Amino acid sequence: MEATQISFDSDRALPAQAYRDPMWLAAEKKDIWHNDWVFATSIDALANPGDQVPTYVGSQPVLLIRRQSGELAALSNLCAHRGTLLVDKPTNDKRIRCPYHAWTYEDSGRLQAIPYATDDQVDKAAHCLPNYRIETWHGLVFVSLNPDVEPLTERFADIEPLVSQRGIDDMRHDATFQTTDEWACNWKVAILNAMESYHLFKVHPSTLEPFTPTRDSYYITGSPTATATGGSHKDDEDYLLISLPPGFVGIFSQGTFLWQSVHPIDTHRCEVRTGGAFKSKDSSNLVGNLKAWFNWSAGAMLPGDFLAEDKEICQRVQLGISGEFVPGQLLKIEQVVIDFGRYLYQRLTEGAPSQTTSIKES
Ligand code: FES
Numbered sequence: 001m002e003a004t005q006i007s008f009d010s011d012r013a014l015p016a017q018a019y020r021d022p023m024w025l026a027a028e029k030k031d032i033w034h035n036d037w038v039f040a041t042s043i044d045a046l047a048n049p050g051d052q053v054p055t056y057v058g059s060q061p062v063l064l065i066r067r068q069s070g071e072l073a074a075l076s077n078l079c080a081h082r083g084t085l086l087v088d089k090p091t092n093d094k095r096i097r098c099p100y101h102a103w104t105y106e107d108s109g110r111l112q113a114i115p116y117a118t119d120d121q122v123d124k125a126a127h128c129l130p131n132y133r134i135e136t137w138h139g140l141v142f143v144s145l146n147p148d149v150e151p152l153t154e155r156f157a158d159i160e161p162l163v164s165q166r167g168i169d170d171m172r173h174d175a176t177f178q179t180t181d182e183w184a185c186n187w188k189v190a191i192l193n194a195m196e197s198y199h200l201f202k203v204h205p206s207t208l209e210p211f212t213p214t215r216d217s218y219y220i221t222g223s224p225t226a227t228a229t230g231g232s233h234k235d236d237e238d239y240l241l242i243s244l245p246p247g248f249v250g251i252f253s254q255g256t257f258l259w260q261s262v263h264p265i266d267t268h269r270c271e272v273r274t275g276g277a278f279k280s281k282d283s284s285n286l287v288g289n290l291k292a293w294f295n296w297s298a299g300a301m302l303p304g305d306f307l308a309e310d311k312e313i314c315q316r317v318q319l320g321i322s323g324e325f326v327p328g329q330l331l332k333i334e335q336v337v338i339d340f341g342r343y344l345y346q347r348l349t350e351g352a353p354s355q356t357t358s359i360k361e362s
């Protein structure tokens, strides 16, 4: 396959190919999704020994598991026999049994039992489930297929003080509150939209703009790996928004922490999830807290409203960039988009000095 030249200037909008070319997605899978930390879920989803939560990291099915020993682990979620997906929904079990021929694994990933096989027929040690890196950061669970990835504390060191000041460790994550949706756009359209506050006045004139206006948003600190922005809130202290590439954005406001995570499905589709942590110890107050965050008056505005607005505009962006266009200039107010472009650039080119790169299909 021929190499394709891709012009890529991180200070401008991304080129159309970045949003639709399978070669780009293949490069992103290799250098980003299969190489960097990827957000998986919140820690409460794995509270008890035996809790198992299936997920995907790029193309790899991964099983998050709370071992009987209490340790958190991320195992390959495909059977070492013929590759069947092992666990397809959250469950609780001491071991992992394949639904196809019942090969059974311990929660360490060790192959324990093989029906109809004599002991000398299969080398069990050669058929274990690989373990991946897994770490938590303030109750957020991240997984990486890269054994050499830096620790999360190092990765997020720049924004750590800002996040700690917001009292995140006094908040309670609640995975039962998570939502999952599929958007008809490239994953980068959705995550860039979640990161920037420039569009609030136009896309969310009645849902977000009255409470968190575009004109009062500002940049705090940023880098290709983590950016913090803020903005005033009509009735409360300023919000803090953290953007953690590749696919995680969280916002602190009114005593809550709400997050949105994005994961690619294919070039034109992505999975968008939301969830949150709340100051209250009482789950009956969860909705109350959410209402407060959205300044929900008399039930007139549903929490989903602004997400529906985001989904609509993101899908419309995808319709546009399926044509040809010269990437436009990014504004100062979009510095977080520039930071993300630099992240992408660094990862896809391994920090090469040139702003133009060639990505070869592997
Ligand atoms: S594929 Fe899993 S036991 Fe056969």
Ligand SMILES: [Fe+2]
Pocket: 193, 194, 199, 200, 203, 204, 306, 310
């Ligand atoms: Fe939005």
